[in-house]
Amino acid sequence: MITTKPMPEAVLALFSQDDHPEASWRLIAEPERRFVEDVVKADFLDPGWLSLDELAALSRDDRRRRQIHLERWHSYRPLVRTRQVTNALMQLASWPDPQPSSTAEQTPVPVITGAPGTGKSKLLNQVAAEAIALAATDRRLLGGGDRDDGSGIRPHQFAVVRLSLPGRVQDKQLFARLCESIGVPAGADAHGSFERAIYRHGIRFVLIDEMQFINFDGQHGRYVHDALKSIQNMGVRLILAGHNIREMLKEQTLATREAARLQSEARWSWIDLSAYPHKTKQDLREWKKLLAAYEGRLRLAGHPEGDRVFTEEFEEYIWVSTLGYANHLSTLLTKASVIASKAPSQRITRDVLDAATIEIRAQKGRKARLHLWEAGRFSWSTGFGWQD
Structure with a gap:
């Protein structure tokens, strides 16, 4: 008989229509259980929020332990029901x-x-x-x-x-x-x-x-x-x-x-499936829904709970950088979160986002697109500059 540890909350959510999820979970072979746990990142514990003062008061071992948990937590890309x-x-x-x-x-x-x-x-x-x-x-x-x-x-x-x-x-x-x-x-x-x-x-x-x-x-x-x-x-x-x-x-x-x-x-x-466009009000709602999912997972001391750093402060910048591709978005925000977690301010800034490289398909031409966007010449329809 296979012994099992208590079901993580992220796994339990998959059994929303099951009255006895633990009994069903025990019927799943170990390789499949490991796969499911990996998909939902069941062992990624929420590190919670700490203020900068609370962070500074931690021992060096505790700071390193928290850093490990932060990087794992921020590396998870949620499936957003857009x-x-x-x-x-x-x-x-x-x-x-x-x-x-x-x-x-x-x-x-x-x-x-x-x-x-x-x-x-x-x-x-x-x-x-x-x-x-x-x-x-x-x-x-x-x-x-x-x-x-x-x-x-x-x-x-x-x-x-x-x-x-x-x-x-x-x-x-x-x-x-x-x-x-x-x-x-x-x-x-x-x-x-x-x-x-x-x-x-x-x-x-x-x-x-x-x-x-x-x-x-x-x-x-x-x-x-x-x-x-x-x-x-x-x-x-x-x-x-x-x-x-x-x-x-x-x-x-x-x-x-x-x-x-x-x-x-x-x-x-x-x-x-397609990249997320940025043309209509509906497009913008869908795009912000994606950003909000990452925003809600931020556990950086420089961002209090509910800080709208992605959906408001850097919403356009992020789309111009990633062209609306979900995987590029995940890479950008994951890297930015890790970089910020190692900075004294623990805050996402323009410099932090610029330092976070993404896949070559979107990274190529990224600086040029951002330059056009800053100059007011970026086309949301074509993903590049206005035609002269």
């Missing part, structure tokens, strides 16, 4: 789970897509964590938590298989990696091995990230589609995610690649 995130979650929840049958292929496969930096992986991880919690509740209510496979061995139940592709893969390599992700030998027939693992381990969801690395060319593409369809026919919910998948498929011009593109568009349901 309009596009809420819409994406609603779309994912609107499709019924496919039932084991030959007609399951009629249920479209959700595909989360968009430009790099729009938060697809963060969303997919949250979906995976919620799916693990939901599957555990269902197992507790419907049974199956203690069944064995006929060999007298009770295999771990993995409700969710979450795979992030590290690079270009061919059809058979995809299923070998799926097997590896749950510790199952792939053997000569990786596809068949994974299908057997679905029954053995009670797999209900398969989530594949970075799917732009899958080879969809001609025969390879048809094999991947047919293999994924066969998994869905077993009653498994597939969710795919990747960068600019529509554009990737449209760029395929050979006849065999065009056939693969048509198969994809017929079987996939698109869920688009």
Whole structure:
């Protein structure tokens, strides 16, 4: 029997529709529990607020201990339920789970897509964590938590298989990696091995990230589609995610690649994520909602609770620096918070934000954009200067 520590509040929140969350949590295999705890950063303890005087009164050991907790706390990027995130979650929840049958292929496969930096992986991880919690509740209510496979061995139940592709893969390599992700030998027939693992381990969801690395060319593409369809026919919910998948498929011009593109568009349901615009009042509300989530997590002595340093003081500066990309925003505000935590004032300033570099896509041209913004020549529509 697996012993468990008390459920952290962040994990407990995933079981909001469960009357006995502790009992359901105990049914989850240790690797999945570690994944869920990592997604919600369950061990990131809130360091609370201290004034500058209180901070100065701490011993050197206590100051260092607090610094460690501050950096961990500020490194967590919350999933903010903005309009596009809420819409994406609603779309994912609107499709019924496919039932084991030959007609399951009629249920479209959700595909989360968009430009790099729009938060697809963060969303997919949250979906995976919620799916693990939901599957555990269902197992507790419907049974199956203690069944064995006929060999007298009770295999771990993995409700969710979450795979992030590290690079270009061919059809058979995809299923070998799926097997590896749950510790199952792939053997000569990786596809068949994974299908057997679905029954053995009670797999209900398969989530594949970075799917732009899958080879969809001609025969390879048809094999991947047919293999994924066969998994869905077993009653498994597939969710795919990747960068600019529509554009990737449209760029395929050979006849065999065009056939693969048509198969994809017929079987996939698109869920688009984008950078946050800064044009209308609604755009500004959504953008400030994102900033407020980070603002609410600040635990710096130079910022009292409720200080609107991001939503008011630096709102425009932050958008010009990040161009509204969720990942760039996370990097900028995380780094700025860490830099500020080491400064005597413990306050976010323009110098601190300037010192916090971000991903090259937004960092390139950042100084020029900020110069145009300060000169009143920045275009919120184009993300750069006004046309002369």
